[in-house]
Amino acid sequence: DVKVTQSSRYLVKRTGEKVFLECVQDMDHENMFWYRQDPGLGLRLIYFSYDVKMKEKGDIPEGYSVSREKKERFSLILESASTNQTSMYLCAIRGTENRHTGELFFGEGSRLTVL
């Protein structure tokens, strides 16, 4: 079974703080994604990575950056958190075996509250 682990289920941060959300996979999958989930908006792609040190912007990258120094770890960084970044953050991977079909496998999510 594919396992995607997000380091924190719940975080509370203050405006202006730097926030790191970590995502770790237990297999050698190439593609990793960060989505944001908000009520009424569904899931929106922030960034994705298709290999170590490779990244591409998604639909809503503003206010975020990412880091992928090792294949198994993909970090989402909020350089200066703002209240409008209060949301559920979901990490996902696409395995090489379903590269062509495209289904993603998700972690349990990190619910971030920015005060």
Add this chain to the structure above:
Amino acid sequence: AQKVTQAQTEISVVEKEDVTLDCVYETRDTTYYLFWYKQPPSGELVFLIRRNSFDEQNEISGRYSWNFQKSTSSFNFTITASQVVDSAVYFCALRSKGAQKLVFGQGTRLTINP
């Protein structure tokens, strides 16, 4: 541009009723993939099904069935004899061949009451 619309924001039914979740999509691509995911209260999205654009056969898996119709750009999901454990948020998603990302609908919150 690609778009997925789930017009039903919330649905509430009594246990054992049948319920259909609607999904309408937009794409100009001829080859694409459609997905349904379930998000229980625990938060993790669970993959349910993938459908290829060139395969319009309906699919049944136990109490779950999916109706894919290219003519109406719809990929609807029916739960027969619903159970309380079916309560969750359900997402429909679309991916074009060659694209990296999945485009998700807004989600439908389904509540099954005992």
